[in-house]
Amino acid sequence: MSLDYHFKVEQESGSSMHAFFGFNGTAGVWRVSAIREAGGWKDRTTVEDMDLAVRASLKGWQFLYVGDIRVKSELPSTFKAYRHQQHRWTCGAANLFRKMAGDIVRSKGVTVWKKLHLLYSFFFVRRVIAPILTFLFYCVVIPLSVMVPEVSIPVWGMFYIPTAITVMNAIRNPWSIHLVPIWILFENVMSMHRMRAALTGLLETMYVDEWVVTEKVGDHVKGKLEVPLLTPVKPTECVERIYVPELLVAFYLLLCASYDVVLGTRHYYLYIFLQAFAFLVLGFGFVGTATPCSCP
Secondary structure, three states, X not given: OHHHHHHHHHHHHHHHHHOOOOOOOOOOOOOHHHHHHHOOOOOOOOOHHHHHHHHHHHOOOOOOOOOOOOXXXXXXXXXXXHHHXXXXXXXXHHHHHHHHHHHHHHOOOOOHHHHHHHHHHHHHXXXXXXXXXXXXXXXXXXXXXXXXXXXXXXXXXXXXXXXXHHHHHHOOOHHHHHHHHHHHHHHHHHHHHHHXXXXXXXXXXXXXXXXXXXXXHHHHOOOOOXXXXXXXXXXXXXXXXXXXXHHHHXXXXXXXXHHHHHOOOOOOHHHHHHHHHHHHHHHOOOOEOOEOOOOO
């Protein structure tokens, strides 16, 4: 669903309204002259494809999204690989925002509306604010508010706006509407990693240039085609599938939900328990192309 939004909304609308969208590194055709005029490929961030796209756009090159061409692509094979991929994408985009904000403002020959789109919508809101706000609001503030009765979260902030945003993300994928609740819980878990990655990119901390090649499904089963994707993991690999940050947040959410059941009056525990369960599922590695080991 997130990929559908990325391609069908972000890239398609960016192409039609601003003749720009973030090139995602695959299934694209470039003019050699555009690459040369933009300064070529640079390795200053972990999103060299987006970097090139932004620089080419500032040089006046226009982007066209062709949505009726189908191209096969592989997805990460494990949750660990997906975490690394999302960290690289989010951290790199935030770091690119830091490096190029001044260039975008000073760029000549680019309309004010396009500059505003790049700075505010493309970078600041989507790549920086969204992951930070999502995690802090849904996984910290709302659960914590059950212990502080003086804090009242307005309905429009807790329900109406999030519902509108969710509908905007899912509207281009109506055949998966039944998966929206699961998708929301999963995205809230991932927002923790994206928030850390966004702050890493903005502040340029020691992991800003961390590059871990994403293990794809094809790599996972290479040379093992006779083995099905869903196979038990050896007991010695169980520890590698336990993710402490997710489990710590799950414990915090369970504590808040339990408090709301016993002493609270807002019934937020209905949501908090579900979110805690999502953190537990991912914290114990019950996702990916291989199932966690079962204790004998």
